[in-house]
Amino acid sequence: MAIIIFYEKPGCVNNTKQKAILQSAGHAVKARNLLTQSWSPETLYQFLKERPLWEWFNRTAPQIREGEIVPEKLDEQTALELMVKYPILIRRPLIQIGDRCTVGFDLVKLNAWLNLKNAGEEAKSLDLGTCPRTVRNR
Template sequence: MSVITFYEKTGCAGNALQKALLIASGHDVKARDLRDTHWSSMALLDFLAGVPVARWFNRRAPAVVSGEIVPEELDEPTALALMRDNPLLIRRPLLKVGDESRVGFDAAAINAWIGLREVPGKDLEACQRTAAPALGPVFYVQTAGGGAYPCQFAAVTSDADRCKSG
Protein backbone atom coordinates (compact mmCIF):
# COMPACT_ATOMS: atom_id res chain seq x y z
CA MET A 1 0.00 0.00 0.00
CA SER A 2 0.96 3.66 -0.10
CA VAL A 3 2.92 5.90 2.24
CA ILE A 4 0.82 9.06 2.57
CA THR A 5 1.97 12.39 3.96
CA PHE A 6 -1.26 13.74 5.41
CA TYR A 7 -1.39 17.44 6.28
CA GLU A 8 -4.17 18.04 8.78
CA LYS A 9 -5.33 20.29 11.54
CA THR A 10 -4.40 18.16 14.53
CA GLY A 11 -7.50 17.50 16.63
CA CYS A 12 -9.96 17.88 13.73
CA ALA A 13 -12.59 15.11 13.93
CA GLY A 14 -12.97 15.05 10.15
CA ASN A 15 -9.25 14.57 9.59
CA ALA A 16 -9.27 11.80 12.23
CA LEU A 17 -11.99 9.92 10.32
CA GLN A 18 -10.12 10.38 7.04
CA LYS A 19 -6.87 9.05 8.53
CA ALA A 20 -8.74 6.11 10.08
CA LEU A 21 -10.15 5.15 6.67
CA LEU A 22 -6.70 5.32 5.07
CA ILE A 23 -5.11 3.26 7.86
CA ALA A 24 -7.92 0.68 7.68
CA SER A 25 -7.16 0.43 3.96
CA GLY A 26 -3.58 -0.57 4.74
CA HIS A 27 -1.88 2.74 4.01
CA ASP A 28 0.97 4.13 6.10
CA VAL A 29 -0.18 7.61 7.14
CA LYS A 30 2.45 10.17 8.16
CA ALA A 31 0.36 12.94 9.74
CA ARG A 32 1.66 16.50 9.82
CA ASP A 33 -0.06 19.55 11.27
CA LEU A 34 -0.36 22.04 8.41
CA ARG A 35 -0.05 24.87 10.95
CA ASP A 36 3.50 23.74 11.76
CA THR A 37 4.66 23.82 8.13
CA HIS A 38 6.22 26.89 6.50
CA TRP A 39 4.23 27.11 3.27
CA SER A 40 5.66 28.75 0.17
CA SER A 41 3.49 29.49 -2.84
CA MET A 42 5.26 26.75 -4.80
CA ALA A 43 4.70 24.18 -2.03
CA LEU A 44 1.00 25.05 -1.90
CA LEU A 45 0.69 24.89 -5.68
CA ASP A 46 2.01 21.31 -5.59
CA PHE A 47 -1.33 20.43 -3.98
CA LEU A 48 -3.60 23.08 -5.51
CA ALA A 49 -2.56 23.32 -9.18
CA GLY A 50 -5.44 22.53 -11.51
CA VAL A 51 -8.07 23.17 -8.83
CA PRO A 52 -10.17 26.37 -9.07
CA VAL A 53 -8.97 28.98 -6.54
CA ALA A 54 -12.33 29.04 -4.73
CA ARG A 55 -11.95 25.30 -3.98
CA TRP A 56 -8.58 25.83 -2.28
CA PHE A 57 -10.24 27.20 0.85
CA ASN A 58 -11.44 25.59 4.06
CA ARG A 59 -15.09 26.67 4.07
CA ARG A 60 -15.19 26.36 7.88
CA ALA A 61 -12.29 28.78 8.46
CA PRO A 62 -13.55 31.66 10.62
CA ALA A 63 -12.50 34.34 8.09
CA VAL A 64 -14.44 32.52 5.34
CA VAL A 65 -17.51 31.87 7.50
CA SER A 66 -17.63 35.52 8.60
CA GLY A 67 -17.39 36.75 5.01
CA GLU A 68 -14.12 38.58 5.67
CA ILE A 69 -12.60 36.39 2.93
CA VAL A 70 -14.70 35.45 -0.11
CA PRO A 71 -12.75 32.78 -2.02
CA GLU A 72 -14.72 33.32 -5.24
CA GLU A 73 -13.44 36.91 -5.40
CA LEU A 74 -9.73 36.09 -5.08
CA ASP A 75 -7.05 35.69 -7.69
CA GLU A 76 -4.29 33.09 -7.33
CA PRO A 77 -1.52 35.35 -5.91
CA THR A 78 -3.85 36.86 -3.31
CA ALA A 79 -5.20 33.45 -2.27
CA LEU A 80 -1.69 32.03 -1.90
CA ALA A 81 -0.57 35.02 0.19
CA LEU A 82 -3.56 34.64 2.51
CA MET A 83 -2.90 30.91 2.93
CA ARG A 84 0.79 31.43 3.63
CA ASP A 85 -0.17 33.87 6.40
CA ASN A 86 -3.01 31.74 7.79
CA PRO A 87 -2.77 27.99 7.08
CA LEU A 88 -6.22 27.41 8.62
CA LEU A 89 -7.59 28.83 5.37
CA ILE A 90 -6.20 25.83 3.45
CA ARG A 91 -8.73 23.14 2.53
CA ARG A 92 -7.85 19.88 4.26
CA PRO A 93 -6.37 17.43 4.07
CA LEU A 94 -3.38 17.90 1.82
CA LEU A 95 -2.24 14.46 0.64
CA LYS A 96 1.09 13.47 -0.89
CA VAL A 97 1.96 10.02 -2.23
CA GLY A 98 5.29 9.83 -4.03
CA ASP A 99 5.42 12.70 -6.51
CA GLU A 100 1.64 13.25 -6.62
CA SER A 101 -0.17 15.69 -4.34
CA ARG A 102 -3.87 16.41 -3.84
CA VAL A 103 -6.18 18.61 -1.79
CA GLY A 104 -9.39 17.51 -0.08
CA PHE A 105 -10.90 14.12 0.69
CA ASP A 106 -13.13 12.90 -2.12
CA ALA A 107 -13.33 9.22 -1.12
CA ALA A 108 -14.20 7.99 -4.63
CA ALA A 109 -11.27 9.88 -6.17
CA ILE A 110 -8.90 8.64 -3.46
CA ASN A 111 -10.13 5.09 -4.01
CA ALA A 112 -9.32 5.39 -7.73
CA TRP A 113 -5.93 6.94 -6.91
CA ILE A 114 -4.51 4.73 -4.13
CA GLY A 115 -7.35 2.38 -3.12
CA LEU A 116 -9.60 2.25 -0.08
CA ARG A 117 -10.90 -0.78 1.75
CA GLU A 118 -14.38 0.72 1.58
CA VAL A 119 -15.78 3.91 0.10
CA PRO A 120 -18.16 5.55 2.57
CA GLY A 121 -21.42 6.96 1.29
CA LYS A 122 -21.16 10.13 3.37
CA ASP A 123 -19.09 13.23 2.75
CA LEU A 124 -15.94 12.87 4.84
CA GLU A 125 -14.72 16.33 3.89
CA ALA A 126 -17.61 18.08 5.64
CA CYS A 127 -17.11 19.23 9.22
CA GLN A 128 -17.57 16.26 11.54
CA ARG A 129 -18.02 18.17 14.81
CA THR A 130 -21.62 17.07 15.17
CA ALA A 131 -21.33 13.68 13.46
CA ALA A 132 -18.24 12.29 15.17
CA PRO A 133 -19.64 11.70 18.68
CA ALA A 134 -22.52 9.62 17.29
CA LEU A 135 -20.03 7.19 15.77
CA GLY A 136 -18.59 6.09 19.10
CA PRO A 137 -14.94 5.93 20.14
CA VAL A 138 -12.24 4.69 17.79
CA PHE A 139 -9.67 2.20 19.07
CA TYR A 140 -6.51 1.26 17.20
CA VAL A 141 -5.54 -2.40 17.08
CA GLN A 142 -1.93 -3.28 16.39
CA THR A 143 -1.23 -5.82 13.65
CA ALA A 144 1.47 -8.46 13.78
CA GLY A 145 3.51 -6.39 11.33
CA GLY A 146 3.53 -3.38 13.65
CA GLY A 147 0.88 -1.36 11.81
CA ALA A 148 -2.46 -0.37 13.27
CA TYR A 149 -6.02 -0.20 12.07
CA PRO A 150 -8.99 1.62 13.59
CA CYS A 151 -11.93 -0.15 15.16
CA GLN A 152 -15.09 1.60 16.18
CA PHE A 153 -17.58 0.32 18.71
CA ALA A 154 -20.85 2.20 18.91
CA ALA A 155 -23.37 1.70 21.72
CA VAL A 156 -25.82 -0.34 19.64
CA THR A 157 -23.77 -1.98 16.92
CA SER A 158 -20.16 -2.91 16.68
CA ASP A 159 -17.76 -3.49 13.85
CA ALA A 160 -15.95 -6.15 15.88
CA ASP A 161 -16.04 -8.62 12.97
CA ARG A 162 -14.27 -6.10 10.73
CA CYS A 163 -11.75 -5.42 13.48
CA LYS A 164 -11.00 -9.13 13.84
CA SER A 165 -10.29 -9.48 10.12
CA GLY A 166 -7.79 -6.59 10.20
Protein backbone atom coordinates in the same frame (compact mmCIF):
# COMPACT_ATOMS: atom_id res chain seq x y z
CA MET B 1 1.27 -0.30 0.66
CA ALA B 2 1.68 3.41 0.03
CA ILE B 3 3.23 5.97 2.33
CA ILE B 4 0.83 8.89 2.61
CA ILE B 5 1.81 12.31 3.92
CA PHE B 6 -1.41 13.65 5.41
CA TYR B 7 -1.54 17.34 6.34
CA GLU B 8 -4.32 17.83 8.86
CA LYS B 9 -5.66 20.10 11.54
CA PRO B 10 -4.95 18.15 14.74
CA GLY B 11 -8.19 17.31 16.51
CA CYS B 12 -10.30 17.53 13.35
CA VAL B 13 -12.94 14.79 13.61
CA ASN B 14 -13.13 14.19 9.85
CA ASN B 15 -9.34 14.12 9.41
CA THR B 16 -9.24 11.38 12.07
CA LYS B 17 -11.87 9.36 10.16
CA GLN B 18 -10.07 9.94 6.85
CA LYS B 19 -6.74 8.69 8.24
CA ALA B 20 -8.47 5.60 9.64
CA ILE B 21 -9.91 4.77 6.20
CA LEU B 22 -6.46 4.98 4.61
CA GLN B 23 -4.88 2.91 7.37
CA SER B 24 -7.61 0.26 7.26
CA ALA B 25 -6.78 -0.21 3.57
CA GLY B 26 -3.21 -1.08 4.60
CA HIS B 27 -1.45 2.21 3.93
CA ALA B 28 1.04 4.02 6.16
CA VAL B 29 -0.18 7.49 7.10
CA LYS B 30 2.30 10.09 8.27
CA ALA B 31 0.25 12.91 9.78
CA ARG B 32 1.60 16.45 9.70
CA ASN B 33 0.16 19.60 11.24
CA LEU B 34 -1.11 21.71 8.37
CA LEU B 35 -1.28 24.78 10.61
CA THR B 36 2.38 24.74 11.69
CA GLN B 37 3.91 23.52 8.44
CA SER B 38 6.14 26.05 6.72
CA TRP B 39 4.41 26.66 3.37
CA SER B 40 5.52 28.58 0.32
CA PRO B 41 3.07 29.62 -2.41
CA GLU B 42 4.86 27.27 -4.85
CA THR B 43 4.68 24.24 -2.56
CA LEU B 44 1.07 24.86 -1.62
CA TYR B 45 0.08 25.30 -5.27
CA GLN B 46 1.20 21.72 -6.03
CA PHE B 47 -1.68 20.47 -3.86
CA LEU B 48 -4.27 22.94 -5.14
CA LYS B 49 -3.66 23.39 -8.86
CA GLU B 50 -6.15 20.76 -10.10
CA ARG B 51 -9.14 22.42 -8.41
CA PRO B 52 -10.88 25.74 -9.01
CA LEU B 53 -9.58 28.47 -6.70
CA TRP B 54 -12.73 28.67 -4.57
CA GLU B 55 -12.31 24.96 -3.70
CA TRP B 56 -8.87 25.64 -2.21
CA PHE B 57 -10.42 27.19 0.88
CA ASN B 58 -11.62 25.91 4.23
CA ARG B 59 -15.09 27.45 4.16
CA THR B 60 -15.34 27.24 7.97
CA ALA B 61 -12.25 29.44 8.54
CA PRO B 62 -13.23 32.45 10.68
CA GLN B 63 -12.03 34.99 8.08
CA ILE B 64 -14.29 33.41 5.46
CA ARG B 65 -17.32 32.86 7.70
CA GLU B 66 -17.13 36.49 8.83
CA GLY B 67 -16.77 37.81 5.27
CA GLU B 68 -13.27 39.26 5.71
CA ILE B 69 -12.02 37.04 2.88
CA VAL B 70 -14.18 36.15 -0.12
CA PRO B 71 -12.38 33.43 -2.12
CA GLU B 72 -14.39 34.10 -5.27
CA LYS B 73 -12.96 37.63 -5.41
CA LEU B 74 -9.29 36.59 -5.19
CA ASP B 75 -6.68 35.87 -7.83
CA GLU B 76 -4.39 32.83 -7.41
CA GLN B 77 -1.35 34.74 -6.15
CA THR B 78 -3.32 36.63 -3.50
CA ALA B 79 -5.09 33.43 -2.41
CA LEU B 80 -1.78 31.59 -2.01
CA GLU B 81 -0.22 34.49 -0.08
CA LEU B 82 -3.18 34.58 2.30
CA MET B 83 -3.02 30.81 2.84
CA VAL B 84 0.70 30.95 3.61
CA LYS B 85 0.02 33.72 6.12
CA TYR B 86 -3.14 32.11 7.57
CA PRO B 87 -2.98 28.30 7.12
CA ILE B 88 -6.43 27.89 8.71
CA LEU B 89 -7.72 29.07 5.31
CA ILE B 90 -6.40 25.91 3.59
CA ARG B 91 -8.95 23.23 2.81
CA ARG B 92 -8.12 19.94 4.51
CA PRO B 93 -6.58 17.52 4.19
CA LEU B 94 -3.62 18.02 1.91
CA ILE B 95 -2.42 14.61 0.77
CA GLN B 96 0.89 13.63 -0.82
CA ILE B 97 1.56 10.16 -2.17
CA GLY B 98 4.96 10.00 -3.84
CA ASP B 99 5.00 12.85 -6.35
CA ARG B 100 1.18 13.18 -6.45
CA CYS B 101 -0.55 15.85 -4.40
CA THR B 102 -4.20 16.70 -3.81
CA VAL B 103 -6.48 18.72 -1.57
CA GLY B 104 -9.58 17.35 0.11
CA PHE B 105 -10.57 13.74 0.68
CA ASP B 106 -11.74 12.75 -2.81
CA LEU B 107 -12.59 9.04 -2.55
CA VAL B 108 -12.76 8.49 -6.30
CA LYS B 109 -9.29 9.96 -6.85
CA LEU B 110 -7.78 8.25 -3.80
CA ASN B 111 -9.29 4.90 -4.77
CA ALA B 112 -7.76 5.23 -8.25
CA TRP B 113 -4.36 6.01 -6.72
CA LEU B 114 -4.45 3.55 -3.81
CA ASN B 115 -7.08 0.83 -4.35
CA LEU B 116 -8.87 1.42 -1.07
CA LYS B 117 -10.82 -1.84 -1.43
CA ASN B 118 -13.67 -2.14 1.06
CA ALA B 119 -12.51 0.90 3.03
CA GLY B 120 -13.59 3.10 0.14
CA GLU B 121 -17.04 1.48 0.06
CA GLU B 122 -17.57 2.07 3.79
CA ALA B 123 -16.47 5.68 3.49
CA LYS B 124 -19.02 6.48 0.78
CA SER B 125 -21.75 6.51 3.41
CA LEU B 126 -19.88 8.99 5.64
CA ASP B 127 -19.98 12.77 5.29
CA LEU B 128 -16.27 13.49 5.41
CA GLY B 129 -16.49 16.94 3.89
CA THR B 130 -18.63 18.75 6.46
CA CYS B 131 -17.15 19.52 9.84
CA PRO B 132 -19.46 17.95 12.44
CA ARG B 133 -18.50 20.64 14.96
CA THR B 134 -19.57 23.36 12.53
CA VAL B 135 -22.91 21.65 11.89
CA ARG B 136 -23.48 21.16 15.62
CA ASN B 137 -22.75 24.83 16.34
CA ARG B 138 -25.26 26.22 13.82
